[in-house]
Amino acid sequence: MKLNLKIWRQAGPSAAGRLEHYTGHEISPDMSFLEMLDVVNEGLIRQGKDAIAFDSDCREGICGMCSLVVNGVPHGPDRGTTVCQLHMRRFKDGDTITIEPWRAKAFPVIKDLVVDRSAFDRIIAAGGYVSVNAGGAPDGNTILIPKDVSEAAMDSAACIGCGACVAACKNASAHLFMSAKIAHLALLPQGRVERYRRVVTMIEQADAEGFGSCSNEGECEAVCPKEIPISNIARMTREYVKAVLTADT
Ligand code: SF4
Numbered sequence: 001m002k003l004n005l006k007i008w009r010q011a012g013p014s015a016a017g018r019l020e021h022y023t024g025h026e027i028s029p030d031m032s033f034l035e036m037l038d039v040v041n042e043g044l045i046r047q048g049k050d051a052i053a054f055d056s057d058c059r060e061g062i063c064g065m066c067s068l069v070v071n072g073v074p075h076g077p078d079r080g081t082t083v084c085q086l087h088m089r090r091f092k093d094g095d096t097i098t099i100e101p102w103r104a105k106a107f108p109v110i111k112d113l114v115v116d117r118s119a120f121d122r123i124i125a126a127g128g129y130v131s132v133n134a135g136g137a138p139d140g141n142t143i144l145i146p147k148d149v150s151e152a153a154m155d156s157a158a159c160i161g162c163g164a165c166v167a168a169c170k171n172a173s174a175h176l177f178m179s180a181k182i183a184h185l186a187l188l189p190q191g192r193v194e195r196y197r198r199v200v201t202m203i204e205q206a207d208a209e210g211f212g213s214c215s216n217e218g219e220c221e222a223v224c225p226k227e228i229p230i231s232n233i234a235r236m237t238r239e240y241v242k243a244v245l246t247a248d249t
């Protein structure tokens, strides 16, 4: 395939950015989206030009590093799919594809398509953990947890911290990300000890980082590659109300 690419280039955090036009030549439908960018970069390097900076690591949908807005949609057109797992067979010969970075005040651009997502790390450091000594691997059935509860906790634990939910939200809210961690831990006995302090400190940190609030639009859920449900945000709100009412923070 031959593709017309409009790609965001920005030399640094304070430099002005712009969309630049490139042509993707001999793109196989079997390539992943990131392999397509690798091919474009190889061409740029051969010409002595600056390669396009973009994030990736596992390229298996696990790590949460890849972070591209493809034709206006974080992670591109396939639901429940990271952009590293998006394949070029999803596009047609001659298509025009616009590629941009996550856009949110709390995720400043470092270079081209790479943004700084350390704000998420600081939210997790503020409360997204358990500090009880969980010991070694317990015998099965030592701590009885109903199967539906353990499955709901596991579903929430699937969040890979990619930030697509923030990029899709008109308020740049981190609520889906936070709610995944809060639901994961609040559902399990090990996480209940610190549940109220956790929800308050994580929300306070998100506010300090400049993330917006939630107005229930649902774009976050629509683009989440791990299909974290927006119902988690309702659970987080309930946790927060209980925390404030009990003042056990
Ligand atoms: S909730 Fe979904 S979109 Fe948001 S950071 Fe987690 S995996 Fe990414």
Ligand code: FES
Pocket: 055, 056, 057, 058, 059, 060, 061, 062, 063, 064, 065, 066, 082, 083, 084, 085, 160
């Ligand atoms: S590169 Fe790891 S999830 Fe995409």
